[in-house]
Amino acid sequence: MDAATAAPLAPAAPPTPDAVDLARAAGQGPLDYLRARGYVQDVTDEAGLRAAFAAGPVTLYQGFDPSAASLHIGNLLGIMMLAATQRFGHRPIALAGGGTMLVGDPSGKTSTRALLDSEAIAANLAGIKTQFARHLDFAGGAFVADPPNPAAMLLDNADWLLELRYIPFLRDVGRHFSVNEMLTAETYRTRLQEGGGGLNFVEFNYRLVQAYDFLYLSRTEGCALQIGGSDQWGNIVAGVDLVRKAxxxxxxxxxxxxxxxxxGQKLGKSVGNSVWLDPALTSPYDYYQHWVNTEDADVARLLRLFTFLPEDRIAALTAASGRALREAKAVLAREATALQHGPEASAEAEAASRALFGG
Known part of the structure; x- marks a missing residue:
């Protein structure tokens, strides 16, 4: 899978100037921007990463497992991080986990995942690959003109993981991993405790194959940064270490x-159901309604994470409280829906909402 397979969509134009435009004009780099917007929990080497960003375009990636026919709002945070760094002139790779999905990530799971077969994974991949094109520029030059921002890439790790030979992989990659160290990881430790559901050998190898993705992309694409959710910290650090050791x-x-x-509800759930990025599974209207029904205490944070609105605009919108926050919620819903489904679909969803609810 590569950029050429992406649907002929284009990222929705954010407000001009948007938050990234203003950050770049002020001399702010991508790491400072990501931290200011609330995207950063941990970094392996903050000073080193800041220097890498300053030295020129950095290639970075995040993996997305095709466990369903669509991505959901929980995945959108990573997509927004890729989109923000591309707007700073760096090169993002959206990595579909067609290979790692055959293994199954045990992170955050108390029991073994139900493994999908190759046909189901292929069907899911076909559904999710077009969803990145709303946020990432696969042609290049859409966000930064001089020099033009690099084109994003869409890859599938099945293309290299399924070609691995077992004995050479154990010899060349497995030797860099300590079983003792892996057993101290929270994911493995929890599963091995009494009542933890156990851990099978396939799952135990997940960390190795995810780390190998980083090594492979480092060698083939010059990739220097992996991003992800905090539940992936151990796997990501393992990849960083593998690139260094190998x-x-x-x-x-x-x-x-x-x-x-x-x-305390997990983001991306609406009355217990996932909020999907595919309009066939969650309509633009329902997507808009998810955002417009945001709790008061979350509005400012979600405006920073899921839109490119400038900070002063967010501060002005969220200075009020109670019913006065309705406009801020409407702006959040409008901007988030436009980014995912396009301005026209967003306008239609907003008009329908106002017709039904008067706001």
Missing amino acids: DGGKAFGLVCPLLTTAS
Whole structure:
């Protein structure tokens, strides 16, 4: 899978000037921008990553497992991070986990994942690959003109993981991993405790194959940064270490918080159901309604994470409280829906909402 397979969509034009435009004009780099907007929980080497960004275009990636026919709002945080760094002139790779999905990520799971077969994974990949094109520029030059921002890439790790030979992989990659160290990881430790559901050998190897993705992309694409959710910290650090041990390379990892609402509900759930990015599964109207029904305490944070609105605009919108926050919620819904489904679909959803609810 590559950029040429992406649907002929284009990222929705954000407000001009948007938050990234203003940050770049003020001399702010992508790491400072990401931290200011609330995307950063941990970085492996902050000073080194900042220097890498300053030295020229950095290639970075995040993996997305095709566990369903669509991505959901929980995945959108990573897509927004890729989109923001591309707007600073760097090169993002959206990595579909067609290979790692055959293994199954045990992170955050108390029991073994139900493994999908190759046909189901292929069907899911076909559904999700077009969803990146609303946010990332696969042609290049859409966000930064001089020099033009690099084109994003869409890859599938099945293209290299399924070609691996077992004994050479154990010898060349497995020797860099300590079983003792892996057993101290929270994911493995929890599963191995009494009542933890156990851990099978396939799952135990997940960290190796995810780390190998980083090594492979470092070698083939010059990739220097992996991003992801905080539940992936151990896997990402393993990839950083593998690049160093195997090739003497310099690599970085950055993770964002796993988001919950002010009431403790997992972000991306609406009355217990996932909010999908595919309009066939969650209509633009329902998508808009999810955002417009944001809890008061979450509005400012979500405006920073899921829109490119400038900080002063967000501050002005969220200075009020109570019913006066309705406009801020409407702006959040309008901007987030436009980014995902386009301005026309957003306007239609807003008009329908106002017709039904008067706001």
